[in-house]
Amino acid sequence: MPSLYWYNYLVVVLFIALGIGLPIVAFALSRLLRPKHAYAEKTTTYESGAEPIGTSWVRFKVKYYLYALLFLVFDVETLFLYPWAVAFDRVGTFALLEMVIFLAILAFGLFYAWRKDVLEWK
């Protein structure tokens, strides 16, 4: 039933519109209510009361980047597992075998990262 299919996605669009619209309306409403007299001292960056030193847009610990890379690999691979899980009933034992091989490769990747000390937070 294509009409029902589109109907469901229209509801999703409605939810997206409300999810974005709601904060915008609230921000606009608050703009009417709130006072507005900011001066230079008020708009300085908070740094525990001291004068802020430099900007915070600096180079950051590379460790986070390694986790991001690992995440990307694993997230894409888990995405492949979803259609497999849905179709498992129809494909049967052969699918199981294939998936064990797939997961073994994935686990080997994790093991490699583990031995390379990527998972160690230092």
Added chain:
Amino acid sequence: MKVILEVIIFTILVLGYAPFAIYVHRKLLGWMQGRVGPNRAGPYGLLQTIADTLKVLQKEEIIPANADTALFRIAPIIAFAPAFIVFAVIPFAPSLTFADLGVGLLFYVAVASISTIGVIAGGYASNNKWSLIGAMRAAAQMISYEIPLVLAALGVVLLAGSLNLNTIVEAQSRSVWFVIPQILGFVIFLIAAIAELNRTPFDLTEAESELVAGYQTEYSGVRFAFFMLAEYVYLLAMGGLIATLYFGGWLPPHPALAFIPGIVWFLLKALIFAFLPFWLQATFPRARVDQLMTFAWKWLIPLAMVNLVLTAMAKAWI
């Protein structure tokens, strides 16, 4: 057009739920810590959050001079919208799902992960050291725990043979609730969900004793309120997902109790899991960053893989 009305009523209900949840959170935490909790505004302090909401709407909004203004303004929207949008696919009762998508679970997971971007955007745009550290931690934590979450949910997909959340609930009416065959998956899912929600013991993103308020440090007024709102709405959404995947959604615990409508059962289960993190908050100390990351990668992810293989084997041979 009926659906537009329904969705608007639902939105009002969700907005009404958030103050209630904040009140229950504060009251519960008060009791667990031997305090009274809010008790001044209205009977039993019931109007406390309403008063707070009115107050926060009138607060002056301070945007730091060095901040990335545009990003700073839209970050709360990016954080809030996904927490609300995921409700579209949650089955509340036998015939009450707003959007009965075939890929419901995948939709939920995909949309929910967008809120990470809101947190990073808020922390980065503030141009504040506390905010940036909080945001970077949030990013590392949320992406690390998303993998065990998704892998654990795969066990349920295998058993039900579908990504549609309604089909998953119906599959549980034919057998037992999936928490029994998927007990390992459920534990992994619960831990990862609490980490995704940044609740204690994984609340390093806003660890108030070390990072002031993490990514929210520079936020004030209504934008701060929306970060808070997103947190509580997301808690309910996650409670709803846990109830759907592992506790039979709107199914009664026993067929003899079927005279109580499905929505009551669903809300009961969802609220238990939405309020469970408050209990944990009163019980556990905060984890360290290194413990947090190694726990996800060295324990949860391998365990989730084992769970998946075991489930597949059980399904193929039993």
